[in-house]
Amino acid sequence: MVQCVEKVYFLCPTFHNLNNLGYPKYIYTWTVFNLGSDSMPSAQVEEYLKTIYDIAGKKGVARTTEIAKCLKISPASVTEAIQHMAKKGLVVYAPYKGAALTKEGLIIAIKIKRKHRLLEVFLTDTLHIDEKKAHAEACKMEHDISDETENALCKILNAPARCPHGSHISYCTMFVGTCDECNGATSSRKRRANDGSIVPITDLEPCEKGRIKFLRGDKKIVQRLSDLGLTLHTEVKLLRKAPMNGPIEICVRRTNLAIAREIADNIFVNMSR
């Protein structure tokens, strides 16, 4: 990872004409200046990594010409930039073949993708900016927002599963398994977040709703549940529980399902309040 100690954060006002939407004239964004970098700003590095990831995925190799085409830059300057990044250990570069991401490069790329998509959701859903514009805006903002902002966005948007264009938003890159843990970005929140907002669906009371976070258990059963519409991040409503630990009835995607208690205990939801 890029060393955090080398970064200094400045609060910079950026002009946005949002008056007609009733939002403040200035939106303050975190801008990162990577002091450790000699010739390339971090935003540019991130843009390269993101492009390679888009073209080649995790393990594949992106050809220099393809990258150049995507970024609308000459192949020569792409080569130069990539060689520079290879020195920093972000990519592996083979002349005439192209560049592949290293583990460090990949982590940054996924993180940028995540920030990008979260921003897109925020811009379209909360600020009601149209999708195309949101994409362009997000492209600029993604390099500037801090991890803290990223997490705050994720939380305020209710941990969205997808960007407006339908791509998956990956799990936050913090080393946590659940959003529950992730919520503890600040210590005061940590306590509240840990009070068990992710619960087995059987813990809900009738008429309470939740979003599916995990499906635990036998692969076949998990597949069956997903087939019936219980996919991750889907909202479900508990309708009733049969007495004596009998099955529960839930409503998902406008159909009602009865599920045995021991299966339902493995469906974890995040309670929507």
Added chain:
Amino acid sequence: MAGCKNCGQCDPASKKMKDFKRVVALAGNSNVGKSAIFNQLTGVDQIIGNWPGKTVERAEGLLHHKGLRIKIIDLPGIYSFSTYSMEEIVSRDFIALEKPDIVVNVIDASALERNLFFTLQLIELGVPMVIALNQVDLMEKKGLSIDAKKLEEILGVSVVTTVAIKGIGINRLTEIIIDAIENKKLPNKIKYGQEIEQRLEKLIAVLGNVNTGYPSRWTGIKLIEKDSEIRSLFEKADPNVPIFADSLADEIEKIHGEPSGIVITGERYHVADMIAHKVFRDIMPGMKKRTLTETLDNIALHPVLGYVTAIMVIGGLLVWTFLIGARVSDFIQNFLTAIEQYEPVITGTIQNIIWNGAFTGFVAGVTLIIPYVIPFYLILAFIEDSGYLTRISFMLDRGMHKLGLHGKAVIPLILGYGCNVPAIYSCRIMETQKQKTLLAYLVTLIPCTARTIVILGLVATFVSIWWGMALYVFDILLIIVVGRIAFKVMPGESVGLIIEMADYHVPSLNVILKQTWARTKSLIIIVFPAYIIGSAVVQALYAFGALTPINNALMPLTVWWLGLPAVSGILLIFGIVRKEMTLLTLAVIFHTTNFGSIMTPVQLIVLALVSMIYIPCLANILAMASEFGWRKATAVTIAESGTAIMIGGIAFRLLSLFM
């Protein structure tokens, strides 16, 4: 439609030209009205059987339209093409390998996303298809409306809106089907997320070398989902393919942090959601008031009232059956006795005895099926079609768990009270082989109408109604005990209940009649011949004197152990063919129907008890054998005979103490 068969308007020459068979498959989720569409399309030309070698029902019918004869196959109702159940494997193999001309995808409009999820999988299979958007009336009641044209546009296939139970839209659907058979229009390709499509492309590129018969895109997706069946196909042919597929799947798993199968499912649902979002025209507010289903469920699924309702409905069903049944049965018997004596004859010429045997078998079949079984199944089909049976499943699921079964098992168990034979066939609704076998075993212990007649005729009439009830209760306890033991002993896996709680609706007469007919049909095919041939053979054996030695040989068992009269050896042998024969034979041997005068109450109870539990009747054994093989059928027969004899002996000794 069926009506076109004899219209004679078609030119004979062109008719001959067109007269070759096309195959159309109906596919869709459960509870979407697929069977209703099947019935509407095919009329009476139906063959209900099993898929070869599988305990999965196969329904086949003929659609006649303007001289064309089209074979319609009603595939089992499924939610996905995974390998969760045999139904899913049967369906996907049929569509992918036997390549029907077109697939009619029946969709429940009121649960569009989940149904589209299945549609997307059909599209993956790349088959020519049309869509029947069914139950649009229910959807409108929910305040929703779908733009069928838009859906047609997105999917690239014809969409017909139907209300199958009322026959609305069926003519149009028939035309579209015929059209589609000519055009074979393929649906639009639907793409999933980029990270999946890219890998899929790479995988499909290496699939070319192995010919599985399945379409390559579908195979690729299945390999990424790590589908065990498809993997094993490749492991033999080209082991590198599954390894490569796994590496791709692992990449996807890394990106999403979820198993690849779940990722793909998520993708499909995501696409389904987007399509649904586009085609839902408007949601009328105010329409979403409390529905009838919610109101009824507040009673039917109430922690206390729910059980009361369940007991009242099932109890009422049984009581009604016997109130109606006894009268109708008397009437038919009187009518048939006028033609020929229906009581078993065990003396006279051999021809007479055989003829009498066959005839009594026939009468017994008629007086059992018409008055008891048919009304029972009619009322049951009514309850089932209304949607109430799933509520009973929900309420009784916990109890069924103790037997290694789940709520759905309630249906065969209740069916068993009518006749065990269709009940054994209905065990197909369970998911695993273990559960199917276990349930069928328990079903054979359910006192069917024939056994109920024995209990009523021997115990309720001549001892007391309470003892009759006690036998019923004892039987239920026995099922619980035996079920628990069998569950522990039997190998295999059990899965829990996952069932859709469909909305209540007013049952359709058509569906009720078809359902009843489907169940009665198995009686006619298996029970009738077994009765007629079995009765003739047993009586002939008796006439040859073959039964007397058996009777004597059974003496230690019947007289010493069970404390019954010596003739009960014959009774029990006759009872193998059909249980209520015990009663008739007893009447013939003693020339009286007042059984109270020839046997003590203890003997009556023990006889009823033993006939209730021992060897399931011949028809039952045949049904078991055809579903589960002779080995299991024999094992069940032996186990039940042993149990019956043991319990009978103990009951005789215990009851003798105070009666």
